[in-house]
Each structure stands twice: as C-alpha cells, then as structure tokens.
Amino acid sequence: MPCKRAEMRGKMDYKKAGVDIEAGYRSVELMKEYVKETMRPEVLGGLGGFSGAFSLAAIKDMEKPALVSGTDGVGTKLKLAFLMDKHDTVGIDCVAMCVNDIACAGGEPLFFLDYIACGRNYPEKIAAIVKGVAEGCKQAGAALIGGETAEHPGLMPEEEYDLAGFAVGVVDEKNLITGEGIKPGDVLVGLASSGVHSNGFSLIRKVFDMTQEGLSTYYEELGGTLGEVLLRPTRIYVKALKSIKEAGITLKGCSHITGGGFYENIPRMLPEGVCAVVDKASYPVPAIFRLLQQKGQIEEKTMYNTYNMGLGMVLALDPGDVESAMKAAQAAGEKAYVVGRVEAGEKGVTLC
Numbered sequence: 001m002p003c004k005r006a007e008m009r010g011k012m013d014y015k016k017a018g019v020d021i022e023a024g025y026r027s028v029e030l031m032k033e034y035v036k037e038t039m040r041p042e043v044l045g046g047l048g049g050f051s052g053a054f055s056l057a058a059i060k061d062m063e064k065p066a067l068v069s070g071t072d073g074v075g076t077k078l079k080l081a082f083l084m085d086k087h088d089t090v091g092i093d094c095v096a097m098c099v100n101d102i103a104c105a106g107g108e109p110l111f112f113l114d115y116i117a118c119g120r121n122y123p124e125k126i127a128a129i130v131k132g133v134a135e136g137c138k139q140a141g142a143a144l145i146g147g148e149t150a151e152h153p154g155l156m157p158e159e160e161y162d163l164a165g166f167a168v169g170v171v172d173e174k175n176l177i178t179g180e181g182i183k184p185g186d187v188l189v190g191l192a193s194s195g196v197h198s199n200g201f202s203l204i205r206k207v208f209d210m211t212q213e214g215l216s217t218y219y220e221e222l223g224g225t226l227g228e229v230l231l232r233p234t235r236i237y238v239k240a241l242k243s244i245k246e247a248g249i250t251l252k253g254c255s256h257i258t259g260g261g262f263y264e265n266i267p268r269m270l271p272e273g274v275c276a277v278v279d280k281a282s283y284p285v286p287a288i289f290r291l292l293q294q295k296g297q298i299e300e301k302t303m304y305n306t307y308n309m310g311l312g313m314v315l316a317l318d319p320g321d322v323e324s325a326m327k328a329a330q331a332a333g334e335k336a337y338v339v340g341r342v343e344a345g346e347k348g349v350t351l352c
Contacts, residue, residue, distance in 0.1 A: 091132025
C-alpha cells in the first residue's frame with residue numbers, strides 16, 4: 001500500500017520540496033561580477049570553492065600581528081527592503097556593522113563573508129543583495145571571499161530573507177585602540193552618520209505607517225520620502241580612520257554608535273575614572289530623529305539610548321591632535337565635529 005500511494009503522488013525531488021538548486025546556480029552566476037570588484041591581491045583561488053583562502057604574506061612585517069573580527073546582521077530594517085522591493089543597499093549595512101567595529105579596534109578589514117537565508121531563492125533578488133554587500137566591501141577595502149545562500153521553505157515566507165555577515169581584519173598589537181590612555185582634558189570628535197543606520201527599527205516600525213503608501217510619503221523636512229531616508233545605508237568609516245592613522249595621529253579611543261546609542265556605546269571606550277561629556281548642540285541632529293521623536297512622543301533620553309542621533313563614530317583625541325584629525329577625516333569624505341570632552345569622574349556619559 002505505501003508504494004502505491006507514492007506512485008499516485010508522483011516522484012518527489014528537491015525542487016518539489018521547495019529548494020530550487022538551479023536557482024542557486026543562477027544566483028551565483030549573477031553575483032560573480034560584483035564579487036570580482038572586491039578582490040584584493042591576497043585572495044587565493046576564485047569564487048565557488050568550499051572555502052575562501054586569503055594570504056597573510058602581506059602582514060609578515062608587523063611586529064605582533066593580531067586578527068580582529070566582527071559579525072552582525074541588518075535586523076528588522078530588512079522589513080523596509082521587503083516593502084519597498086529594494087534590495088541593493090542592505091548589504092552595505094551588513095558590511096558596515098562588521099567592519100566599523102573592526103576599525104574601532106584599529107584594525108584593517110581584510111575579508112568578508114555573507115550569509116543569506118531566504119524562503120525562496122529569487123536569483124535576481126539574491127544578486128541585488130550581494131551587489132550591496134560588494135559595494136560595502138569596496139568602501140571598506142575588504143575582499144568578499146565567500147558566502148552562503150540557504151533556501152528555507154516552510155521556515156521563512158517566500159518573499160523574505162535574513163542577511164548577516166562576518167569580517168576579519170588585522171592590526172599590529174601596538175596599534176590596538178584600547179582606550180586605556182584616555183584622560184581628563186581629551187577631546188571628543190564625532191563623525192556624522194547618514195541617518196538611522198541599522199539600529200532601532202523595531203521602534204521605528206511602531207511609530208510610522210509601515211506600508212508602501214506610508215513609506216512613499218514625502219516629508220519636506222526630510223527632503224525625500226520616508227522610505228528613502230530610512231533605507232539610506234550605514235556609513236562605513238574604515239577609510240576615515242585609516243586616513244587619521246596615516247596622518248600620524250594616535251586615536252586614544254573609538255566608539256561605534258550602534259544599538260544602545262550614546263549611553264551604551266561611548267562608555268565602552270572609556271577606562272575607569274573618566275566620563276565623557278557630550279554637547280548636544282555641537283553638531284546638527286538629522287531631521288529624521290526629530291520627526292521620529294515628535295511622532296512617537298519618545299523621551300529624549302530614550303532617543304539617545306537607542307539611536308546614533310547623527311554621530312556614527314565618536315573618537316577620543318589628545319587636544320593637540322584634534323585639528324589634524326578632523327582635516328584627515330574630512331579629506332576622506334566625512335563630516336567631523338568637536339562634540340565634547342573627557343572629565344574625571346565615574347565611568348559613563350553625560351549629555352548637556
């Protein structure tokens with residue numbers, strides 16, 4: 001009887017079970033052109049192997065080379081990409097969240113790998129996602145040496161996907177940015193963000209109308225539609241921090257302002273016995289944060305405890321290095337502001 005029932009159903013294969021192997025092959029072919037643009041001389045072999053190989057010969061002259069790594073995802077910002085059917089920028093967010101953390105430690109990102117889990121493999125959509133990943137890698141100077149696209153029928157809706165990544169970098173141990181030398185009198189310099197970046201979207205989705213109509217609404221104060229402004233990719237600060245280093249300046253501390261905003265992230269770079277004082281009026285807060293706070297009736301402390309509020313990076317510098325560091329950052333395309341100072345006191349941050 002079981003055999004007869006199987007015959008009645010017809011022969012099963014992986015495609016009928018929900019996994020299209022041919023679509024996977026097509027995805028790889030479509031993304032190859034983007035991946036090639038990220039290659040560095042150290043990459044060994046080509047796309048399609050079981051692993052990515054990267055030569056370490058170039059770091060042999062370092063006194064004590066240390067590997068630094070970072071891993072992260074894009075989070076619920078992806079919901080906007082689904083609604084807007086725009087998938088070629090979220091990859092930049094994914095790369096940024098990883099490589100900015102590596103740069104915070106003084107490291108140079110070397111290579112990146114992505115992981116895409118989807119309900120159904122639509123080759124053009126997957127290629128668009130990887131196009132964004134490749135663009136992020138180019139901005140960071142990292143090679144995209146591998147990745148994985150996993151089709152999960154029955155586990156995820158067909159139209160949705162999740163995106164995460166992993167980066168590895170290197171730094172000479174003597175150049176690690178640890179924050180140990182930060183002392184009272186040091187100056188805080190902020191590098192402007194491009195907007196919300198990739199944190200706090202669960203709250204944003206409660207405040208705004210997350211429909212195609214809502215995201216297509218034009219706001220005069222934003223200078224664009226809500227969807228365009230919210231989907232704007234995270235800035236990558238690797239080249240700016242490298243420019244500061246190459247100018248002969250020592251970064252005493254560096255904080256990537258992500259989830260947890262000012263209150264969680266700035267203290268992470270501080271040693272015991274000092275606190276950071278940030279002047280809220282020292283730089284322009286992007287209009288999207290004002291609009292979000294107003295529409296959601298969100299307390300100011302919650303805003304600064306959730307979002308970057310216009311600063312994607314905060315640096316701690318010796319007062320004598322501030323002018324040169326700001327010029328180096330600006331030469332790399334970033335807007336830099338003196339946003340505060342370091343004082344003696346309990347480790348933490350004060351906004352004034």
